[in-house]
Amino acid sequence: MQRIFITGTAGFIGFHLARLLLDEGLIVAGFDGMTDYYDVALKQRRHQILLQSPNFTATEAMLEDRAALDDAIDAFAPDVIVHLAAQAGVRYSLENPRAYIDANVVGSFNVIEAARRHAVSHLLMASTSSVYGAETAMPYIETQKADSQLTIYAATKKATESMGHAYAHLYDLPTTMFRFFTVYGPWGRPDMALYKFVDAILEGRPIDIYNHGEMYRDFTYVDDLVRGIRLLIDAVPVRPETPDDIAPGDSLSAVAPWRVVNIGNSDKVRLLDFVEAIEDVLGVTAQRNMMEMQPGDVPATWADASLLKTLTGYCPQTDVHDGIAQFIKWYRDYSGK
Numbered sequence: 001m002q003r004i005f006i007t008g009t010a011g012f013i014g015f016h017l018a019r020l021l022l023d024e025g026l027i028v029a030g031f032d033g034m035t036d037y038y039d040v041a042l043k044q045r046r047h048q049i050l051l052q053s054p055n056f057t058a059t060e061a062m063l064e065d066r067a068a069l070d071d072a073i074d075a076f077a078p079d080v081i082v083h084l085a086a087q088a089g090v091r092y093s094l095e096n097p098r099a100y101i102d103a104n105v106v107g108s109f110n111v112i113e114a115a116r117r118h119a120v121s122h123l124l125m126a127s128t129s130s131v132y133g134a135e136t137a138m139p140y141i142e143t144q145k146a147d148s149q150l151t152i153y154a155a156t157k158k159a160t161e162s163m164g165h166a167y168a169h170l171y172d173l174p175t176t177m178f179r180f181f182t183v184y185g186p187w188g189r190p191d192m193a194l195y196k197f198v199d200a201i202l203e204g205r206p207i208d209i210y211n212h213g214e215m216y217r218d219f220t221y222v223d224d225l226v227r228g229i230r231l232l233i234d235a236v237p238v239r240p241e242t243p244d245d246i247a248p249g250d251s252l253s254a255v256a257p258w259r260v261v262n263i264g265n266s267d268k269v270r271l272l273d274f275v276e277a278i279e280d281v282l283g284v285t286a287q288r289n290m291m292e293m294q295p296g297d298v299p300a301t302w303a304d305a306s307l308l309k310t311l312t313g314y315c316p317q318t319d320v321h322d323g324i325a326q327f328i329k330w331y332r333d334y335s336g337k
Helices: 011-021 040-050 068-074 099-117 152-169 191-201 220-235 271-282 306-312 320-335
Strands: 001-008 027-032 056-060 080-083 122-128 174-178 207-209 260-261 288-290
Touching: 001 011, 001 207, 011 027, 011 040, 011 220, 027 040, 027 068, 040 220, 056 068, 068 099, 080 099, 080 220, 099 122, 122 152, 122 220, 152 174, 174 220, 174 288, 191 207, 191 271, 191 288, 191 320, 207 271, 220 260, 220 306, 260 306, 271 320
Parallel strands: 001 027, 001 080, 027 056, 080 122, 122 174, 174 260, 207 288
Antiparallel strands: none
């Protein structure tokens, strides 16, 4: 039975992935730092749910605490490591960039080093659609250049991709990076647009709509996302004998068992349409505060997820209206509003 070590299990995506793996009967160890970037009670509640499974154990510590991370990984002896923990949030990176260097660069290096020491069969690490930065050719495909990051958050994620590639090359460490596209759903973070919009609308407060709503996002439902990660765990990259062995469209490195995979819905939704879907589910019209574009933001993201389908046979497909309805159902239950 596979032993999976997941960083970020008290977080939004890590919680859902751990629950999925536990439901399959796998053994999971979680690792997370209970930072106060958002409500710690929400993180604690997620861990409490996971701890109801006898196959789940958790360590609460920071990624930057190398001794604590090493102790947890050494004690568990994982077959696979899935690294999801990070300092999240594009906008907060404008206020506190050092937090991103500490967690996303130093912390990720600690995880990669531990994976090398244990010679895990597969290291999987979260990246983001934000690494595509100023690129305008869409839908984004993994083989296109991504050298124009617009925020320190995106830059730290690209750094993790690069460190992962170097270790995969040097130590033959099979590594898969996945780039997320605007994930949403139950148990989401309070700093996410959907959470903020629903909370404000139900309390009669106006919502801030950037770029006057003329923004497009590839909204990906969290259950679809973690299903993609689960399937990628078994899609272990192998160093090619020659570059000619790499299939067209595959991001597999020519010199390492390393690839990057988009996980997105392969559809772009206009922000104003997203807001209207929320209003429709709630049966309430939002007070709209139209704003200019924020620094570091991009007008659109849109994934080409064909590589994910080639590797796993799976493609996210939850309709955004259905996903919003599931989030609101959870939010009302969790908040009592």
